[in-house]
Amino acid sequence: MKSLTPKYPHMLHGGDYNPDQWLDRPDILEEDIRLMKEAHINCVSVGIFAWAKLEPQEGVYDFDWLEKIIDNLYKNGIYTVLATPSGAKPVWMSEQHPEIRRVQANLVRDETGGRHNHCYTSPYYREKVKAMDTALAQRFASHPGVILWHLSNEYGGECYCPQCQAAFRRWLREKYGTLDNLNHQWWTTFWSHTYTDWEQIHAPVPHGETSVHGLTLDWKRFVTHQVIDFMKVERDAVKAADPAIPVTTNFMYDFYHYNYFKFKEQLDVISWDAYPQWRNEGNVETAADFALWHDVMRSIKGQPFLLMESTPSNTNWTPVSKLKKPGMHMASSMQAVAHGANSVQYFQFRKSRGSTEKFHGAVVDHYGGSDTRVFRDVAAVGQRLEAIDAVTQSDVKAEVALVFDMENRWAIEGAAGPRNCGIHYAEQVRAHYRALWSMGIPVDIVDEECDISGYKLVIAPMLYLLRAGFEEKLKAFVENGGTLIGTYHTGLVNENDLCYLGGWPGAGLGEVFGVWHEDTDSLWDDEHNTLRLADGREYGLKEICALIHPRGAQVLGTYGEDFYQGEAALTVNQYGKGRAYYIASFGEDALYRDLYQKLAGELSLKRALEDLPPEGVEACLRENGEAQYLFLQNFSGRQQQVSLPQGYVDFQGQPVEQACLAPYDGQVFCREKQ
Ligand code: GLA
Ligand code: ZN
Numbered sequence: 001m002k003s004l005t006p007k008y009p010h011m012l013h014g015g016d017y018n019p020d021q022w023l024d025r026p027d028i029l030e031e032d033i034r035l036m037k038e039a040h041i042n043c044v045s046v047g048i049f050a051w052a053k054l055e056p057q058e059g060v061y062d063f064d065w066l067e068k069i070i071d072n073l074y075k076n077g078i079y080t081v082l083a084t085p086s087g088a089k090p091v092w093m094s095e096q097h098p099e100i101r102r103v104q105a106n107l108v109r110d111e112t113g114g115r116h117n118h119c120y121t122s123p124y125y126r127e128k129v130k131a132m133d134t135a136l137a138q139r140f141a142s143h144p145g146v147i148l149w150h151l152s153n154e155y156g157g158e159c160y161c162p163q164c165q166a167a168f169r170r171w172l173r174e175k176y177g178t179l180d181n182l183n184h185q186w187w188t189t190f191w192s193h194t195y196t197d198w199e200q201i202h203a204p205v206p207h208g209e210t211s212v213h214g215l216t217l218d219w220k221r222f223v224t225h226q227v228i229d230f231m232k233v234e235r236d237a238v239k240a241a242d243p244a245i246p247v248t249t250n251f252m253y254d255f256y257h258y259n260y261f262k263f264k265e266q267l268d269v270i271s272w273d274a275y276p277q278w279r280n281e282g283n284v285e286t287a288a289d290f291a292l293w294h295d296v297m298r299s300i301k302g303q304p305f306l307l308m309e310s311t312p313s314n315t316n317w318t319p320v321s322k323l324k325k326p327g328m329h330m331a332s333s334m335q336a337v338a339h340g341a342n343s344v345q346y347f348q349f350r351k352s353r354g355s356t357e358k359f360h361g362a363v364v365d366h367y368g369g370s371d372t373r374v375f376r377d378v379a380a381v382g383q384r385l386e387a388i389d390a391v392t393q394s395d396v397k398a399e400v401a402l403v404f405d406m407e408n409r410w411a412i413e414g415a416a417g418p419r420n421c422g423i424h425y426a427e428q429v430r431a432h433y434r435a436l437w438s439m440g441i442p443v444d445i446v447d448e449e450c451d452i453s454g455y456k457l458v459i460a461p462m463l464y465l466l467r468a469g470f471e472e473k474l475k476a477f478v479e480n481g482g483t484l485i486g487t488y489h490t491g492l493v494n495e496n497d498l499c500y501l502g503g504w505p506g507a508g509l510g511e512v513f514g515v516w517h518e519d520t521d522s523l524w525d526d527e528h529n530t531l532r533l534a535d536g537r538e539y540g541l542k543e544i545c546a547l548i549h550p551r552g553a554q555v556l557g558t559y560g561e562d563f564y565q566g567e568a569a570l571t572v573n574q575y576g577k578g579r580a581y582y583i584a585s586f587g588e589d590a591l592y593r594d595l596y597q598k599l600a601g602e603l604s605l606k607r608a609l610e611d612l613p614p615e616g617v618e619a620c621l622r623e624n625g626e627a628q629y630l631f632l633q634n635f636s637g638r639q640q641q642v643s644l645p646q647g648y649v650d651f652q653g654q655p656v657e658q659a660c661l662a663p664y665d666g667q668v669f670c671r672e673k674q
Contacts, residue, residue, distance in 0.1 A: 001393050001394070001395070001624060002303075003392065004148075004246065004268075004269045004303075004304060004305075004306060004342050004392075005079075005147040005148050005246065005269075005342075006147075006244070006246075007079070007144070007146075007147040007245075008042075008043070008079045008147045009392065010042065010389050010392060011337075011342055011343060011344075011385040011386070011388065011389050011391070011392055012042060012043040012079075012081075012306065012342065012343035012344075012345060013040060013041055013042055013043065013343065013344055013345070013381065013382045013385045014036070014041040014042060014043040014044040014045075014078070014345055014346070014349065015041075015044060015045060015308075015309060015310075015345035015346030015347060015348055015349055015363070016044070016045045016048060016309060016345070016346065016347045016348040016349065017032070017044035017045065017046050017348065017349040017350070018046075018048070018049065018050070018348060018349075018350070018352065019032070019046065019065075019069050020047070020049075020050040020053040020065070021352055021353070022350070023053070023065055028350070029069070029072075031368070032349065032350060032364070033072065033073070033076050033078070035363070035364055035370055035375075036073075036076070036078055036349070037076065037077070037078075038370050038375075038379065039363055039370070039375060039378050039379045039382055040379055040381075040382020040383050040385070040386060041078060041349070041363075041378075041382060042077065042078055042079060042382075043078065043079045043080070043081060043147070043343070043345070044073065044078060044079075044080060044081070044349060045080075045081040045082075045083055045150050045308070045345065046066070046069060046070065046073075046080050046081070046082060046083065047066060047082060047083045047084075047085055047136075048083040048085065048087060048150065048153050049085060049087060049088045049115065049153070050066070050083075050085050051085035051086075051088060051089065051090045051093075051132070052090040052091070052092075053065065054066065054085060054132065054136075055090065055132060056090075057092065058092065058093070058096070061132075061135055063135070063136070063139050063140075066140075067139070067140070070082070070140065070143055070145050070146065071143075071145070073145060074143070074144060074145030078145075079145050079146075079147045080143075080145045080146050080147065081146075081147065081148045081149075081150045082136065082140055082146050082148070082149060082150065083149075083150040083151075083152070083153065084129070084132065084133045084136065084149065084150070084151050084152055084234050084237075084238065085132065085152075086118070086125075086129045086132075086133075086151075086152040086234060087115055087116055087152045087153030087154065087155075088115035088116070088153075089118050089125070091112055093128065094112040095112055097122075097124050097125070099119065099122050099124065099161070099163070100118050100119055100122045100124060100125040101117065101118070101119065102117045102118060102119050102157065102159040102160075102161065103119075103159055103160045103161035103162075103164075104160065105158075105160055105203075105205045105206060106205070106206075106207070107160055107205065109161070115153075116153065116154060116155075116156050116157060117157065118159075119159040119161050119163065119164060120159060120164065120226045120227050120229070120230040121159065121161070121163040121164045121166075121167050121226060121230075122161075122163060123163075126230065126233050129230075129233060129234060129237075130233050130234075130237050133233075133234050133237035133238050134237045134238075134240065134241070136238070137149075137237060137238040137239075137240065137241035137242070138241050141238070141241035141242035141245055142241075142242065146245065147245070148245065148246050148247070148248060148269065149235075149238045149245055149246070149247040149248070150248060150249070150250065150271075150308070151231055151234045151235060151238075151247055151248065151249040152231070152234060152249055153249075153250060154249075154250055154251075154252055154273065155227050155230075155231065155249060155258070156252065156255070156257065156258075157257065158223045158257065160203050160205065164203070164226065165202060165203055167222075167226060168201070168203060168219065168222045168226075169198050169199070169201055171218075171222045171225060171226075172198070172201060172218065172222075173198060175218070179195055179196070179197075179198065182195065183195060185214055185496040185498065186212050186213075186214035186215055186496070187212075187214065187498060188212060190211075190212075191211065193209070193211070193212055201215070203219050204216045204219050213411070213414055213415065213416075213497045214496045214497050214498075216410075216414050217407070217410055217411055217414065217496070217497055218496075220257070220259075220407075220410050221259070221407065223257065223258065224258045224259045224262050225262075227258060228262060228263060228266060231249060231263070231266060232266060234247075235247050235266055235267075246268035246269050247266075247267060247268050247269070248267055248268065248269040248270065248271040248306065248308070249263070249267060249271070250271050250272060250273050250308040250309060251263075251270065251271065251272040251273070251297065252272065252273055253272070253273070253274060253275065253290075253293055254293065254426070256406075256409070258406075259406040259407060259447075260296070260300060260406070261300055261406065261447045261449060261450075263300070264300050264301050267301070269301075269305065269306060270297050270298075270300045270301050270303075270305040270306070271297075271305055271306035271307070271308035271343075272293070272297045272305065272306075272307065272308060272309075273307075273308055273309035273310070273347070274290055274293065274294070274307060274309070274310050274336060275309075275310065275311060275315050275318075276289075276290045276332060277315075277318055277322070278322060278324060278325070278328055278332070279322070280325075281637055283616075283635045283637065283664075284615070284616045284635050284636065286635075287335065287616075287618060287633070287635035288430070288433065288434045288437050288438070288618075289430065290332075290335065291335065291339060291433075291437050291618060291620075292429075292430060292433045292437070292445065294307075294335065294336055294338075294339030294340065294341065295339055295340075295396075295433075295443055295444065295445050296404065296445045297339075297340070297341075298339060298340035298395075298396060298444075299444045299445040299446060299450075302444070303340075303395065304340045304341065304342045304392070304395055305340055305341055305342070306341060306342060306343040306345065307333075307336040307337075307341040307343050307344055307345055308343070308345050309345055309346060309347040310332070310333070310336070310344065310345065310346055310347070311346065311347060311360070311361040312329065312346050312361050312362065312363050312374050312377065312378050313329075313361030313362075313374045314360070314361040315360060315361065316357060316359040316360040316361075317360070321359065321361075324377070325663075325664055326373075326664070327634075327662055327663060327664030327665050327666075328664040329374075329377040329378070329380075329381060330377070330380060330381060330384065330664075330665065330666045331633045331634060331635065331664045331665060331666040332633075332666075333381045333384075333666070334384070334631055334633055334666030334667075334668065335618065335620075335631075335633045335666065337385075337388070337391060337622075337631065337668075338618070338620035338622065338631030338633065338666075338668075339396060339620060340395060340396050340622070342391075342392045344381055344385060346362070346363055346378070347360065347362075348360070348362050348363075349362060349363050349364060350362055350363070350364045351364065351365055351366055353366065361374065363375060363378050384668075387651045388629070388651060388668050390627070390670075391622055391629050391668070393624055394622040394623050394624040394627065394628075394629055395622060395623070395624070396442050396444075396620070396621065396622055396623075397442065397606070397621075397623055398442040398443050398444040398455070398606075399442070399455055399456040399457065399603075399605055399606050400436060400441060400442070400443045400444070400455060400456065400457045400458075400459065400605060401443070401444045401445075401446045401450070401452050401455040401457070401458045401459070402429065402432060402433055402436075402443050402444070402445050402446070402458075402459045402461075403445075403446055403447065403448065403452075403458065403459065403460040403461070403463065404426075404429045404445050404446075404447065405447040405448045405463075405465075405467075406447065407447075407448070407465060407467060407495070408425070408448065408462070408463065408464055408465045408467075409425050409426065411464060411465040411493065411497050412425045412462060412464045412465070412489070413425065415464070415497070417522075418489075418520050418522045418544060419522045419543060419544060421524075421525065422525075422543070423489075423543075423544075424543060424586070425461075425462050425464075428461045428462050428487065428586055429461050429462075431461075431586070431587075431589065431592055432459050432461055432485070432592055432596075434589065434592070435589065435592035435593045435595075435596045436596055437618065438593065438612070438613070438615070439593075439596065439597065439600060439607060439612055439613075440607045440608035440609045440612070440613050440618075440619035440620070440621075441596070441600060441605050441606065441607050441608075442606060442608070442620065442621055448466070448467050448468055448470035449467075449468050449470075451473075452473055452474070452477050452482075453473070453476065453477060453480070455477075455482065456482065456483065456603045456605060457482070457483045457484075457485070457599060457603060457605065458474070458477055458482060458483070458484050458485070459484075459485040460474065460484065460485065460486055460487075460490070461485075461486075461487045462487055462488065462489040462490065463486060463487075463489075463490040463491060463505075463509075464489050464490065464491075464492050464493060465492070465493050465494070465495060465497065466491060466493075466494060466495065466506070466507050466509075467494075467495035468495065471491070471507040471508055471509055474509065474512060475508065475509075475512055475575075477578070478512055478575045478576055478578035478579070478580050479575060479576030479577065479578060480576065480577060480578065481576070481577035481578045482578045483578055483579050483580075483581075483599065483603060484512065484578065484579070484580040484581070485580075485581045485583065485595075486505070486509070486512075486513055486580060486581065486582050486583070487582070487583045487584070487586075488517075488520070488544050488545070488546035488583070488584050488585055488586070489520070489544060489546070490504070490505045490509065490513075490517075490582075491504050491505025491506040491507055491509040491510070491517075492504055492505075492506065493506075494506075494507070503516050503517075503518075504516070504517040505517055510551065511552075511575070512573065512575050512580045513553060513571070513573050513580045513581075513582040514550060514551055514552035514553030514571065514573030514574075514575070514580070514582075515548045515549065515550055515551055515553050515568070515571055515573070515582050516548065516549045516551050517546050517547070517548050517584075518547050518548065518549060519546075519547045520544060520545070520546055520547065521544070521545045521547060521562070521564070522543065522544055522545075523542060523543055523544070523545065527542075528540055528541060528542055528561075529541040529542075529545055529559055529560060529561050529562055529569075529585065530559070530560030530561060531557045531558075531559070531560065531569045531570055531585065531587060531591065532557055532558050532559075532560045532569075533556060533557045533570070534556070534557070537594070538560060539587045539588050539590055539591040540587070540588040541559075541569070541585040541586060541587055541588075542585070542586050542588075543585070543586045544585060544586060545559065545562075545564065545569070545584060545585045546584040546585065547564050547567065547584075548567075548568050548569075548571070548582065548584050549567075549568065550568050550571055552573055553568075553571035553572060553573035553580075553582065554571060554572050554573070555568045555570070555571050556570045556571060556572055556581075557569050557570035558570075559584075559585075568584065569583075569584045569585060570582070570583055570584065571584075581595075583595075606621070607619075608620055608621045608630055608631075609630075609642065609643075609644070609645060610643075610645050611643065613632070613642060614636065614640045614641075614642065615636060616634065616635050616636025616637070616638075616640070617632060617633065617634050617635070617636060617640050617642060617661065618631075618632070618633040618634075618635060619631070619632055619642070620633075623673060624673070625673060626672065626673050627670050627671070627672060627673055628670065628671050628672075628673055628674065629668060629669070629670050630644065630645075630648055630668070630669045630670070630671075631666065631667075631668050632659055632661060632666070632667050632668075632669075633665075633666040634661035634662070634663060634664060634665045634666070635664065636663070637663050637664070638663055639660070639661065639662055639663060640660075640661045641658055641659070641660055641661075642658070642659045642661065643657065643658055644656055644657060644658070644659055644669060645671075646671075647671035647672065647674070648669040648670065648671045649669060649670060649671065650667075650668075650669055651668065651669075651670070656669055
C-alpha cells in the first residue's frame with residue numbers, strides 16, 4: 001500500500017506548531033523540542049500563518065529562521081508538514097492592495113483583518129502566493145525533514161468582487177455557450193428575468209437575484225471551481241520543485257460551501273480538522289456524526305487520510321469550552337484512526353500567549369510543564385500510535401456506499417418547498433448512516449460522480465437532483481445484482497434544477513424502483529404518520545410523505561394515517577438481477593435499524609463484530625491482505641464488555657476474547673486476515 005507520506009511512512013502524531021510567535025524566546029523553542037519528544041510527537045505543521053515573518057516587506061524574504069527550526073526538528077527526529085502561508089495575508093499587503101480583500105455578499109469590501117478572507121481571483125494575490133510558494137519549495141522541498149505540503153489553511157468562503165464576478169461570467173459562457181441556452185436552463189422567462197447580455201448576470205446576493213435556482217446552484221459550483229483554480233496555483237508552485245512530495249489542504253467539518261469531492265484530483269492526501277463538541281452525557285450522537293465525517297474524508301480519494309487538527313483538550317470558539325473527560329482523548333483519537341486516519345494531529349502544540357486563540361486547548365499550556373492531564377493524555381495517544389504503526393498499511397474496505405452529494409444538497413436546500421422549515425437532507429443521510437454505524441458495518445460515502453459498481457448495497461437518500469449520468473450508474477448497479485435504497489424526494493430535477501416532465505422519479509428511475517411518485521405531502525413538526533408492515537410492525541414517520549403508486553413494485557408497508565392511509569409507503573422492486581427499495585417518508589431510527597439488520601443478513605454484509613456492539617460502542621475494521629484491525633471506541637459513558645470474534649490479540653500479542661472498555665475508552669486488536 002502506498003504511504004501517504006513516503007519520506008516518513010508512519011502514523012503521524014503532532015500538529016500545528018507556530019514557532020514564528022516565539023522567535024524572541026530561544027529558551028522556549030528549545031524546551032518545545034524536549035516536550036515534543038516527551039509527548040511522542042514525530043511531526044508538526046509549520047508556517048501556516050507565518051507570511052509576515054517570511055516576507056516582512058514586499059519582495060524581502062526571510063527564510064533563515066524557518067530553516068533553523070526545520071533543521072532542529074529533523075535533528076531531533078521530528079518531521080515537518082510545511083505550510084504555504086496564503087491563509088492569512090500580511091497587513092502591509094492588505095493595505096497596499098485592497099483588491100486582495102474579499103467583497104462580502106452585501107457587496108462591501110472587507111477592511112484589513114482576520115484570516116481566510118482573501119479574494120481567490122485577484123491576479124496580484126495569485127502572483128504573490130505563487131512567488132512565495134515557489135521560493136519556499138525551492139528552499140525546502142529537498143529537506144529530508146519536509147514530508148508533506150499543507151496548502152494554505154481551511155480554504156473557505158466566497159468573494160463577490162468585480163473580478164470574481166467577471167470570472168463567474170466567463171465560467172458560465174464556457175458552460176452554456178449561448179445566452180439562449182442559459183436562459184432556457186435557468187428558466188428565466190419566469191418573472192421576466194431573461195438575460196440579454198452576459199454582463200447582466202450577477203452573483204446571487206440577498207438584496208439581488210435569489211429566485212433563479214439554476215443561477216444559485218451554478219454560483220456555488222463556480223465558487224468551488226474558483227477555489228480549486230486558486231489551489232492549483234499553489235499546488236503547481238510547490239510541485240515544480242519536487243513532484244514527489246505530496247500535497248494536502250485541511251478540510252472542515254460539515255463544510256457546506258464547497259464540494260470537497262471536486263478537490264480529489266488536485267490533492268495527493270485528504271486531511272481535515274475535527275472538533276467534536278463532547279458533553280457530559282449523550283455523546284453517542286456526536287460520535288456517529290464524526291464517524292460519518294471521517295468516512296467522508298476517507299472516501300473522497302478512497303484511501304486513508306490525515307487528521308490534521310483536533311484539540312488535545314478544549315476549543316475556545318464554541319459557546320462552552322469543555323474539557324475532554326478522562327479517556328475521551330484516546331477514544332476520539334482512535335475513532336479517527338479507526339475510520340482511516342494515519343495521524344492524530346492537534347491545534348496546536350504550544351498555546352499562543354495573546355490574540356484570539358490564547359485560550360484554545362494546546363498540548364503545552366501557558367503553564368509550560370508536562371505534568372498536566374492533557375499532556376499525559378497526548379503522550380498516551382502518541383505511545384499508542386507507535387504501537388499500532390502497522391495499521392497505516394491498512395484501509396477500511398466497505399461493501400456499502402451511502403450517497404451524500406453536495407450539489408444535491410445545495411439544490412434541495414435552495415429549492416423553495418416542499419418543507420422550508422427544514423427539509424433535512426443531511427439528517428436523512430445521517431439516519432441511514434447511524435443504523436449501519438451502530439451495527440459495526442463499514443460504509444463509504446460517495447457522491448454522484450463516484451463509481452458505485454463494486455458495492456453490494458447502495459443507499460441514496462433524497463436523490464433530488466440527478467447529475468453526470470448518475471441514473472445510468474444506478475440502473476447498471478441494480479441490473480447487475482446490487483441492492484439500492486431510495487427514498488422520498490428522489491429524481492425530481494436534472495442537474496440544472498429543471499424538473500423532469502412525465503412523472504417522478506425521473507430519468508428512468510421510476511422503472512428501477514417500480515413506482516410512480518404522484519405528489520408530496522409535507523408535515524408540520526408536530527404532525528406524524530406511521531408506516532405499517534404486513535407483519536403488524538409500525539414505525540413513526542415525519543416531515544415528508546411521498547404519495548406513490550406501485551408500478552411493478554411489491555408493497556411492503558403502507559401509510560397508517562391521513563387521506564392516504566393504506567397506500568404504499570415502503571416498496572421493493574426486482575430490476576434485472578437486483579432489487580430497489582423505496583422508502584416514501586422519513587422514518588424513526590428503528591425503521592432503518594430493522595431494515596439494515598435484515599439486509600445485512602441477506603447480503604452477508606461485512607461487520608466488525610459477529611454480534612451487535614453494545615449501544616454506544618463503535619466497532620470498526622481496517623484491513624489489508626494479511627491482517628485485520630478491530631477498533632472499539634466506547635462513547636456510551638458506561639463500562640462495556642464486548643465479545644471479540646476469534647483470533648484477535650492485543651498489541652502485546654495477548655489473545656483477547658472479551659474486551660473490557662472503560663467509559664470513553666478506545667482499544668485496538670489485530671488478527672490474521674480471515
Ligand atoms: C481551525 C484552524 C486553526 C485553529 C483551529 C482552532 O481548525 O485551522 O488555525 O484556528 O481551528 O480550533
Ligand atoms: Zn474576488
